[in-house]
Each structure stands twice: as C-alpha cells, then as structure tokens.
Amino acid sequence: MERKTNVKLVTISVFVATFMTAIEGTIISTAMPTIVGSLHGMEIMNWVFSIYLLTNAMLTPIYGKLADKIGRKPIFLTGIIIFIIGSSLCGLAQNMLTLIIARAIQGVGAGAIMPVALTILADIYSIDKRAKILGLNSAAWGVASIFGPLVGGFIVDTVGWHWIFFINVPIGLVLMGLIAYFLVEPKREKSNAPMDVLGSIQLMLVLLTLLLGFQLIGDVGFDLSVLLCLGASVVFFIVFVFVEKRAQDPVIDLNLFKNSTFVIVNLVATLISGFLMGVEVYIPMWMQGVLGKSAAIGGLVLAPMSVIWMVGSFVASHLMEKMVTKMVVAIGLGITFIGSAFLVLVPAAASFVWFFAISAVLGIGFGITITTTTVRAQSSVEPAKLGVATSFNTLVKTIGQTLMVSIFGVVINSVTSAELAKSSLTVDPDVMNQLVNPHTANTIPANLLEPLRGMLYSGLHMVYLIGIFLVAAAFILNMVVKENRKGEVSDGNC
Structure with a gap:
C-alpha cells in the first residue's frame, strides 16, 4: 500500500x-x-x-x-x-x-x-x-x-x-x-533546464544592497554609503531583469508580474507589513517614553494584537467562503484603517488602557489582511509556481518591514531633533534615548519630562500619519483588481 x-x-x-x-x-x-x-x-x-x-x-x-x-x-x-x-x-x-x-x-x-x-x-x-x-x-x-x-x-x-x-x-x-x-x-x-545560478546571484545582490542600504539609513541617515548601496541595487536589478529574460528556467518567472492579482496583492502585503513595524516598534516606545510605563507594559499592550490576529485569520476563512477575496481584504484593511486612525487621533495623555483596545482592533485587521493576501497570492498562480509565489510573498513582507522601520526611524529622529532645536531647553543630545528607556528616564529632571514627552509624541504622531496613508494606499490598490467568485482574475489584467 x-x-x-x-x-x-x-x-x-x-x-x-x-x-x-x-x-x-x-x-x-x-x-x-x-x-x-x-x-x-x-x-x-x-x-x-x-x-x-x-x-x-x-x-x-x-x-x-x-x-x-x-x-x-x-x-x-x-x-x-x-x-x-x-x-x-x-x-x-x-x-x-x-x-x-x-x-x-x-x-x-x-x-x-x-x-x-x-x-x-x-x-x-x-x-x-x-x-x-x-x-x-x-x-x-x-x-x-x-x-x-x-x-x-x-x-x-x-x-x-x-x-x-x-x-x-x-x-x-x-x-x-x-x-x-x-x-x-x-x-x-526531472527538468532538463539548468538551475538559474546567474539569476540567483543577481537577485541576492539586489536584495543584499537594497536591504543593507535601508539598514544603514536607520544607523547613519542618508549618507554616501546609503546612496551607493541603493544605486548598486538599481544596477543589479536591471542586470537581473536582463538575465531572467534569457534564462531557461528563471529563479523568478517575470511572467508572474503580468498577473495583476499577484502584483497588487503583494504590494498590499508590502504596505501593511511596513505599517505593522510602526505598530510593533513604536507603541512600546509610546508606553515607555510618553506615558512613562515599564518595558513590561510596553510589550503587554501588544498582546491583544498577537492573540486576536488568530481570530482575524478564522474570520478571513469564514468570509472567503461567502465573498470574493478582494472584498475580504477590503474588510481587513478597513478595520486596520480604523486602528491606525485611533493611533493618529489619540492624545498624548490617553491612558495606556486605550492601547489594549487599539491593539485588539489592529490584531483582527492584520489577521484578516495578511492571511487573505497570503492565500490570494498562492491561488493566483498555477500549482507549479506555488513555491516561488509563496516565497515572494514572504520576501516582500520582509522588504516592507525593513524599508518602513528605517523610514520611521528617520522621521521620528528628524521630528524630535527639530522640536529640540526650536525649544529653549538645554539638554544632552542623547536625552531622547534616555527618555524612552525606563531605567534612565527617572534621571531626567522633572521640569524637562513633560516638554520632552510632548516632542516624542509629535514624532510618534508623524509616524502614524504616515502609517494611515500606507493603509489607505493599500485599500485603494486592493480595489483595482477585478476577480470572479473564486478570487481569480478573469482576464489576468486590471
């Protein structure tokens, strides 16, 4: 048997x-x-x-x-x-x-x-x-x-x-x-076509220089090394496309990008994964730097998001049985938009208890959106390309996270630095690092705490303004695709 x-x-x-x-x-x-x-x-x-x-x-x-x-x-x-x-x-x-x-x-x-x-x-x-x-x-x-x-x-x-x-x-x-x-x-x-070694090397060079460039943005800002990395990434990408068009069995079939569902669903996943980093990195910073809570509280407020994410996935499964996946993604993005709007509108003095509710709303939104986009990316390609489609979906989410965590870091540093420069406060340049660390925040003079927390809040507010635009852009992109009842594109084009 x-x-x-x-x-x-x-x-x-x-x-x-x-x-x-x-x-x-x-x-x-x-x-x-x-x-x-x-x-x-x-x-x-x-x-x-x-x-x-x-x-x-x-x-x-x-x-x-x-x-x-x-x-x-x-x-x-x-x-x-x-x-x-x-x-x-x-x-x-x-x-x-x-x-x-x-x-x-x-x-x-x-x-x-x-x-x-x-x-x-x-x-x-x-x-x-x-x-x-x-x-x-x-x-x-x-x-x-x-x-x-x-x-x-x-x-x-x-x-x-x-x-x-x-x-x-x-x-x-x-x-x-x-x-x-x-x-x-x-x-x-067994395929007689040789492995696309040259294309694989070029792809790795594209990703190495791209992700390294964004990592350096977070470390040193926009300097020459960043520009060189990003410039090299563009050059390697052009060479990669040239190589893939001539490969017998390309590592990434460029025909996948003629499939509008595949392209747009991955763009949506990229944008939402980028916003997710804003939530995971900066809500704990809000708890510790603005509200003066412990690191434990900073992590605890994200617990509802992690738990209810699973609920969102089950909701997505139920909804996908009744409607086209495009609308399921739209529901998930709509809920995520509500959560992102709360982050933009919540005042600096709001109790940390509110963030448990915001975290829960975002959890169900992320659960529906990420799960449905993953299933949608897989179902939009033929079975023979399932591995490439799944890995590409995983990759773009990583790129979105890497890109946005660097951009968010530059934004919050720029806003807080500008706020400090405009103020009449005489403080150590490293004071913001002291503020967000619960172990060193108590060393800052009491008369400086409130204005510094206000500056940090301004930086976080700008981060979440960018975040809400990411969610809105994802929603608009999602509504572009035309699909049938099963979530497949009827003509392969938008």
Whole structure:
C-alpha cells in the first residue's frame, strides 16, 4: 500500500517550525543585554538582529524556486539543518563578531523554513481550509511574542544565555525526523533546464544592497554609503531583469508580474507589513517614553494584537467562503484603517488602557489582511509556481518591514531633533534615548519630562500619519483588481 502524508503530524511539525523561527527574534531581545555584557561589543549589537533578517531575506526566493524544482521536503530539511548548525555556532560564540557570523548562518536556514512551511500547508490543504490553518500557524507568532521574553529571561537566569540557541538543536532534530517520515511528496518530473545560478546571484545582490542600504539609513541617515548601496541595487536589478529574460528556467518567472492579482496583492502585503513595524516598534516606545510605563507594559499592550490576529485569520476563512477575496481584504484593511486612525487621533495623555483596545482592533485587521493576501497570492498562480509565489510573498513582507522601520526611524529622529532645536531647553543630545528607556528616564529632571514627552509624541504622531496613508494606499490598490467568485482574475489584467 502506498504511503500518504500524515496531514495532522506534518501540520503540527510546520507549526513547531514556525514557532522555532518566530521565537528566535523575541527570545534574543530579552537575552541581548546579558549577551552584550558577556561578549562586549555594544556598538555592533544591532547587527545581531540585522544580519539574521538580511540573510533570511536574500535566500527566501531562491529556496522558493528550489522547492518548486526539486520538492518541498529536501529544501525544508536543508533549511532546518542549516538553522541547527547556525544555532549551535551561536551558542558556542565567544565574541560578538563570531555571534554575528553565526546569526548570518542561522538566517540562511530560516530563509527556507518559513516560506516552504507555508508552501507545504498550501499543498496539503485546499483553499477553503487554508485560511483557518494559516490562522493557527500565525498563532505561533503570537505565542512567541508573549512567551519569548519570559522563556528568554528564565533561560538566561538559570542555565545561561548560550542555551537560548542550543535549545533549537533537539527541536530541529525532532522536526527533521517528523517531516522526513510523515511528509510524502509525489514524484516530480526531472527538468532538463539548468538551475538559474546567474539569476540567483543577481537577485541576492539586489536584495543584499537594497536591504543593507535601508539598514544603514536607520544607523547613519542618508549618507554616501546609503546612496551607493541603493544605486548598486538599481544596477543589479536591471542586470537581473536582463538575465531572467534569457534564462531557461528563471529563479523568478517575470511572467508572474503580468498577473495583476499577484502584483497588487503583494504590494498590499508590502504596505501593511511596513505599517505593522510602526505598530510593533513604536507603541512600546509610546508606553515607555510618553506615558512613562515599564518595558513590561510596553510589550503587554501588544498582546491583544498577537492573540486576536488568530481570530482575524478564522474570520478571513469564514468570509472567503461567502465573498470574493478582494472584498475580504477590503474588510481587513478597513478595520486596520480604523486602528491606525485611533493611533493618529489619540492624545498624548490617553491612558495606556486605550492601547489594549487599539491593539485588539489592529490584531483582527492584520489577521484578516495578511492571511487573505497570503492565500490570494498562492491561488493566483498555477500549482507549479506555488513555491516561488509563496516565497515572494514572504520576501516582500520582509522588504516592507525593513524599508518602513528605517523610514520611521528617520522621521521620528528628524521630528524630535527639530522640536529640540526650536525649544529653549538645554539638554544632552542623547536625552531622547534616555527618555524612552525606563531605567534612565527617572534621571531626567522633572521640569524637562513633560516638554520632552510632548516632542516624542509629535514624532510618534508623524509616524502614524504616515502609517494611515500606507493603509489607505493599500485599500485603494486592493480595489483595482477585478476577480470572479473564486478570487481569480478573469482576464489576468486590471
């Protein structure tokens, strides 16, 4: 009797893999002060986070192509193996530079896990069930955001920070066993077309220079190095398009971009993912800098968003059974717009309790929008291109987050600097960093706190004004696509 995929065990394995990669970001945030104290090198600390995201994004589209070409299982297993190796090297690191290199390797592995996990779910579940499963999968991110800091703190305080990385090894090995045995893929026809190595290299260079450029904007502002990176990215992109037009089996089929649904749904995902970074990064800053609350409160107000995100995914699943996906996305964006409007309108003196409600509204909006755009991106292409489509959707969300977190950083720094320059206050140039840190805010003289909080509020207000325009732009883009009852474009064009 021919073996078949054990859908339940494979689904659980995908959920655990998602959780393993999701918690990596939240758990290391908690451990970072201890790691810096142990390894030294605060001046390059940000690269522990940045390099992971950079290598993750660079490899994501390559893995998507390979998943279509040779199968989901071998690519998923390869990603887990590399992730385990990177995690082990992180745990063994004896200085900050070694840790950054190990995090780069870890990111290379993670670049396969998330997009291929979503592709596996798309393979084993029909469209009508997929939104519910994606909702459960997204719950892993919510659980990670809540329990990551708690688990990280416990591990650091008991067995040491090295184990926040070593713990991935046994989990990864169990996952490999489950996927290797219980995921049964149909045999694929071997393609005689060679792998698009040149196109893959060009694509990685495009992403490397683009994301590095935006990372540098957040670090040093718009200087020559940023312009060189972004200029190089444009040149590499032009070469990439030239190469792909002539490739036998291109890493990203440029014909995908003739599909209006695919293009617009990914633009919507990019814009909303960018706004999401404004929420995740700057609501905690609002709690700590403007309201003077603890870091715990800053993280706690985001908990409703993480939990209710899953509810939004289930709502999306229900709505997609009754209406075209374009309208489901419109509902999600409408709810997100209401949440973003609250952030623009809420006064500086508003109680932190209001942010629990705002977080909940945004959670259901994001849950509906992100889940539906993922399903829509997958269903808008033929099955043979499902891996590429899923990985591209994952990639554009990463680009949106990277781009907007840099822009938001420039905006808030510019506004607060301008406000400080206009004021008659004589303060340390680093005073805003002191203000947003609960441990140093109490060192600021009481007579300066209120005006400084007002300046920070002005910067945050500008961030959320930009955010509401991102949501509005996404809503307008979404309404452009014409589709039939099943959410597919009838003619392939707008």
